[in-house]
Amino acid sequence: MSITAETAKAHAHDPAVLCCRAEGGITIEPANLEDPAIFDDLVDSGLLNLDGCLTIEEVLGAKLLKTCDSLCPLTADVVEGAKAPSAPAEAAPAEEEVKEAVPAPVAAPAAGGILKIHIGEGKDIDLEIPVGALGGGGAAVAEVPQTAVASVAAPAEEAKEEKVVRTLTRKHFNITEVKRGPETKIEGTTLYIREGIEAEVIDNQELVKDFHLEIITPDLYHTYSETIMDVQPIATKEGDDDIGTGVTRVLDGVVMMLTGVDEGGVQIGEFGSSEGYLDENIMWGRPGCPDKGEIFIKGNIVVQEKTNMERRGPMAAHTAFDIITQEIREVMKKLDDSLVTETQELKQVRRPGKKKVVIVKEIMGQGAMHDNFILPVEPVGVLGARANVDLGNVPVCVSPLEVLDGCIHALTCIGPASKEMSRHYWREPLVLEALHDEEVDLCGVVFVGSPQINAEKFYVSKRVGHTVEMMDADGAFVTTEGFGNNHIDFASHIEQIGMRGIPVVGMSYCAVQGALVVGNKYMQYMVDNNKSESGIENEVLGCNTLCPEDAVRAIAMLKTAMAGEDVKAAERKWNPNVKSTNVELIEAAYDRKIALEENEQSLPMSQKRKEKYD
């Protein structure tokens, strides 16, 4: 497609190719030229040969000597009066090499793509698919000259003192054994769950038709399971403490795990579900997943037929399952402090004078079956919470400590590799990393839902824009779970914040299968959460969710962006090497080792993966 003067300027050093037939004698202007963004695909398919092609800045204003057809590369023999190139194109990569060789410069990471599709004001979005798999998540390396680092660091010197807004104490109790018994109780490190509690779970909700409780100890990890609907910490508040403050008691060594099907045997969220042998389908140690060695209190719920893809089915399952967790919570409240194995104090720190950043977490709220309970009374509880869908998916501001104290009870749906389980929020890596980073001032976390309908998506994204605007934030992160539908909101959130002059780092699983379907000019700073080998949604629980390594890259990138430095554009196709380069650059710059997560290749190969993916 023909380009504008602005695009021509941006692509001054790219090849000049006629977009359409142009007649001899004309003066070449931007409208005569094809958009260089599509050349790679054309060259790949043999439609275009750029050998000897002049650059756009060379040909603009020059005279075309003879009539040439569409897609004709402009070479010296058909153009008269070409300008001399301003900076020889060959020099550019060399310059980069030089920069990389300088030992001191801080390099910031980047992953992501600049997509050429504009979303006008978040309205009338055309779902244009970037031709040639732009690999939205692809990645790019950014280099930050030292001056840029200084500009981030400079305010630090005059910064006021850190301020602890509030604290949250976590008291840990260790559990080494889970048994069934006549009553629910904890003796030493043994947790007993009352026999017959299953009947109460079934009776609690009309839609719950059957329920079985299993205790999965590490030797039983190779057990078949229906799809995993949630992984939850077992935690309770002391006294009347609110979520996000005061004292929370938590059991170590054990998690709640909800699995389920409908009466017809259809998985909850069939079409992208994690059923199979547990040890083949769980990415151990992900923030939202169990850690290897933990015991699972696994409840398998059967919901009424055909409610597996409706919101009410999973809601009933989660609500009923919480009866067991709640009974454990009641027991925990009475535990003697002598059983506490570790006490941890989480501080919400504000750093006045530092770059103020906000984390916007997009959570699912399509409503078909995907929802989130927000701010229950107990950590990851049900009572007192409001369903995201019922709140209209509008932004809800929470403190970082509320996030880490289980203010989100997640009802995730299809696509287990990229969905954030309840436990994810309990250990949310970006919140933790930003809270602990002394160079930034994390002002808070905004949860915003991803509604089903486009009009509603833009309704909420505009609220996000205003919310962030009134925070006077210097920078923002926008994270999302899933891919595809939610990327429409994701792009719009970034645009709404970006158009207010606030740099935004976007974080999502993209890679190959989740390549962004929409984009805008503010999506310059993207971090891909992909860990899978092939860049796909491999149905392994939590595989492609946000991990500490992603948080580190995102923060480094936002600092780069806030310093006004450019982040290099993404490569055209997804290239996992870009991420590793970025990680190396950060390690060198900050002198810290970044532990990279393992992916599904570390798990025993499942039949499903063998057949469908690897």
Next chain:
Amino acid sequence: MGNVQMLLRQHVGAPCTAIVKAGDEVKKGTLIATPAGLGANIFSSVYGTVAEVTEDRIIIEPADEQPKEFVPIDVPEDASKLDMVKAAGIVGMGGAGFPTGVKLSINLKETPMGELDPEINPELPADFKLEHGYILINVAECEPGLEHNIRQIEEQCDKVIRGVKYCMEITNADKAIFAIKKKNQKAVKILQKALEGEADISMHLLPDIYPMGEERAVVRECLGVNLTTMQLPSAARSVVVNLETAAKIAEAVDEKKPCITKNLTVRGKLNGGNAAHVFMDVPVGVSVGELIERAGGIDGVYGEIIMGGAFTGKSTKFDEPITKTTGGILVTVEFPDLHGANVGLLVCACGGSEERMREIAEKMNGKVVSVCRCKQAIENKPGAPLKCLRPGNCPGQVKNNMQFKKDKCEYIIIGNCSDCSNTVMASGPKMGLKVFHQTDHVMRTVGHALYRTLKVSKQVSQDIDF
């Protein structure tokens, strides 16, 4: 003569309100419907009796005797020329149907130059101004296969020029330019002779590409100014008038004649061959079938009947009536059968709407799996007809072809202009896309070259060198 059907909406604007009822006797020129909002008077085109008034039309049973005389328009002695144009119910006869009385209600002397978009006018200085006010007469007759416009220049040049002078007078325009394709050598010569001694009226020769008759293309060709899709010719201190409209203006002023007839071309797969049948002064409201019979009748099986031109016309039926804006009736050869293959549609402002393109795909037995729109096709308001940002100058099409390929199209049907079609051809076939143009069946029928690659220049010399 069969029943005559006068549609209540044959112009841009709201439907008119019928002021006659069943049983009323009408004459040629009897006012039968008046505007309810933007619109133009509608008169009976025949002598006869009103048979029925329905929601969208007045059906008149014609009398056996049809004298030449007509009822003159009802205007006071001292009525202005503009009042006469308004009273006569004249609308843009090139096809758009904008009420001419409204269009001419402008004083070009006092009309300032509009603000030009520098992006599409890179060659003009920022403070570019036109010194004159212009009437631009559209003689492009751009829809391939139609001949009634050129025939009218050849036969009624004086009447057209009279009409143009009235337009100049009404709008205070000091200049007028006829825009005509250079290939129409006979008409150009006749016009040249007629314009001898007319200091303020000139001629601009157009190349033989589509589209040249688009209003803003006429402005650009004659005056060198590119208008945005939202701008009217008044932004270039001009008014564009179709030649047939000009002739109707002359009739209204000189003869007090209401707008009740239309010139048109009937052509296609007809008994006796595919040459054009030009019918002048056909009463508005006559049925398509009657005109096809008058031209010899359909020769065997056919594809479809189009009312209007190959690019912008719509399919029609035998019993539909012609209106003040009907320029052509085309009977086409049969459609090729794509046997349910995947088809992509490239929708453009120059050709049919997406609905029309889908209709053609269906008639070709293709399965539409992808729809792209030319980058320059602008929808000014949701649902409004598309308008081309730079008519006749392609913005590049390869990206659309890539999309079609991605959507697994085997065939594409395009509705583009000459230049854009050429661009589609530069990459489409190489990518393995088989290209049809929405006008192919018409071009095959009338023996016109198919719209594919462009072989002629978009520039023609203004010398009358033949």
